[in-house]
Amino acid sequence: MGTLRNGFKKESFILSVDVGTTSIRCHVYDKEAKIRGSCSVKVVPLYPEVGYVEMDPDALWKGFITVVKGAVQDAGVQMRQMEALGISTQRSTFTTWDRNTGNPFHNFISWQDQRAADLVKSWNRSCTMRTLQGAMKLIYFLTRQDRSLAASLIVFTTQHVTFRLIWVLTHYKQVRQAVAEGNCCFGTIDTWLLYKLSKGNIHATDYSNASTTGFFDSYQMCWSGLLCSLISLPMSILPTVEDTGHNFGSTDPSIFGVPIPIMSVMADQQAAMFGECCFEIGDVKITMGTGTFMDINTGSKPHTSIAGLYPLVGWKIGSELVYVAEGNSADTGTAINWAQGLELFSDVQQTSAMAYSVSDSDGVCFVPSFSGLQAPLNDPKACASLMGLKPSTTKSHLVRAILESVAFRNNQLYETMLRETHIPITKIRVDGGVSSNDFVMQLTADLFGRKLVRPNHHEMSSLGAAYVAGLGVGFWRTREELKKLQVTDDVFLPRGAPKQGTSGPSGEYDPVLQCWERALLRSMNWYTKP
Numbered sequence: 001m002g003t004l005r006n007g008f009k010k011e012s013f014i015l016s017v018d019v020g021t022t023s024i025r026c027h028v029y030d031k032e033a034k035i036r037g038s039c040s041v042k043v044v045p046l047y048p049e050v051g052y053v054e055m056d057p058d059a060l061w062k063g064f065i066t067v068v069k070g071a072v073q074d075a076g077v078q079m080r081q082m083e084a085l086g087i088s089t090q091r092s093t094f095t096t097w098d099r100n101t102g103n104p105f106h107n108f109i110s111w112q113d114q115r116a117a118d119l120v121k122s123w124n125r126s127c128t129m130r131t132l133q134g135a136m137k138l139i140y141f142l143t144r145q146d147r148s149l150a151a152s153l154i155v156f157t158t159q160h161v162t163f164r165l166i167w168v169l170t171h172y173k174q175v176r177q178a179v180a181e182g183n184c185c186f187g188t189i190d191t192w193l194l195y196k197l198s199k200g201n202i203h204a205t206d207y208s209n210a211s212t213t214g215f216f217d218s219y220q221m222c223w224s225g226l227l228c229s230l231i232s233l234p235m236s237i238l239p240t241v242e243d244t245g246h247n248f249g250s251t252d253p254s255i256f257g258v259p260i261p262i263m264s265v266m267a268d269q270q271a272a273m274f275g276e277c278c279f280e281i282g283d284v285k286i287t288m289g290t291g292t293f294m295d296i297n298t299g300s301k302p303h304t305s306i307a308g309l310y311p312l313v314g315w316k317i318g319s320e321l322v323y324v325a326e327g328n329s330a331d332t333g334t335a336i337n338w339a340q341g342l343e344l345f346s347d348v349q350q351t352s353a354m355a356y357s358v359s360d361s362d363g364v365c366f367v368p369s370f371s372g373l374q375a376p377l378n379d380p381k382a383c384a385s386l387m388g389l390k391p392s393t394t395k396s397h398l399v400r401a402i403l404e405s406v407a408f409r410n411n412q413l414y415e416t417m418l419r420e421t422h423i424p425i426t427k428i429r430v431d432g433g434v435s436s437n438d439f440v441m442q443l444t445a446d447l448f449g450r451k452l453v454r455p456n457h458h459e460m461s462s463l464g465a466a467y468v469a470g471l472g473v474g475f476w477r478t479r480e481e482l483k484k485l486q487v488t489d490d491v492f493l494p495r496g497a498p499k500q501g502t503s504g505p506s507g508e509y510d511p512v513l514q515c516w517e518r519a520l521l522r523s524m525n526w527y528t529k530p
Helices: 057-075 117-125 127-143 146-152 162-171 173-180 189-197 225-230 268-275 332-341 348-356 395-421 438-448 460-472 479-484 510-523
Strands: 013-019 023-029 035-042 082-089 094-098 184-188 204-206 240-242 262-267 283-288 292-299 310-317 320-329 365-367 385-387 427-431 452-454 490-492
Touching: 013 057, 013 460, 023 057, 023 460, 035 057, 057 189, 082 189, 082 268, 082 460, 094 162, 094 173, 094 189, 117 127, 117 162, 127 146, 162 173, 173 184, 184 189, 189 204, 189 262, 204 262, 262 268, 262 460, 268 283, 268 292, 268 310, 268 320, 268 460, 283 395, 292 310, 292 395, 310 460, 320 395, 332 348, 332 395, 348 395, 348 438, 365 395, 365 510, 385 510, 395 438, 395 510, 427 438, 438 452, 438 490, 460 479
Parallel strands: 013 082, 082 262, 204 240, 283 427, 427 452
Antiparallel strands: 013 023, 023 035, 094 184, 283 292, 292 320, 310 320, 365 385, 452 490
């Protein structure tokens, strides 16, 4: 970067856009990874029917253009000073479009959408699935290959693209017709953006995004031919899968006035992992936003899970391939927003102080499962509940119980991760909106018996995509350089003496935890209708 401002060379920057569930944000980063300009627009979800969650592809595209131009303007610099563009997106939200005209056949169908729930249920129970699982168990017994064990345990969920895409192929005649004529393109948000930015020249995705769809084989690193033929999914509609750090081509000059090289495309949780510099095996990243996503770097091997930790591709850059194992809890921010809607507090910033204002939750337990319970319980029929209410229960007790439940779910995911991966944990970094709550952070550190580090940067997905793009054009040279850029963070050390004979967490919360686990069991399998 030439910082000489006497006419030789202007300072250069990296652009990064993060397309989230609630907003699209763009940041302009300088050499110190400081944000020099920003712009964001809200994502407006559409709910055409109960259980349907959609987004307008054109509104998304316009929003993308708006934030890029807005961030560069906010930084007070020129578009030609942008060396590269990185893109991070929410995962498993997709649309299909006409290969010739580029017109979408339908709105984006969000990862939150439930329209394929019955389809998923009937498939998971079907003879075909049972036969497949049985055959894979037998192959695993004979070969001891993890890949066969993983296939024998496969269970579809509505969060995977798989059956929402089958639903589209079943219900939209236009899409079926385009598939028959070889004119249909499928894509998650990143693929759609690449297509639009290149004026229809690029139909591609990266390994981190592909691995979250549900029909990508993370062991063979390609779309799963077996799975696609099993569910009659035409492979002709699928994009090319490229490295996460790859020169995808430049934006068409007509869009921003100059071509900008697109140097990274990344799924948001994996991008946050990169932004947190979780480059070593055993590094853990916890993002607490709408839901909680806990990811551990498992190195060059995909993790085969019994309890529902999903093996994903973290990133592939050149010859380096990194896998992560991920567990998630769907209702973290949701639970806190719900409590705010009930007017238990007016400002989220008050909740930590409210929880600390009482010595315990007075025996009240909250189960945060508005959308069922994910790993390790995997019960979609669980209900959210408050138990142990008394006449002495105050708002502060309720708030404390809700915040405790977030830390308790963190602890469940963490213990599952330890039990399943057998990988020594090297560091734990926590980000996302809910991580700004000191009570949740401190209790999580106490339960883990580990130091937690919270960066001052909140938007790690955007930073991760910027880092990958910047490394690709030599804006930053090495990962060590990136680690040095990490801003001073808040550190939470576990309190309380460890249990006797262990170096782990103290047991002082055990009775509360046991009480909460009883509440959890009572909330399970609540919705019994088929």
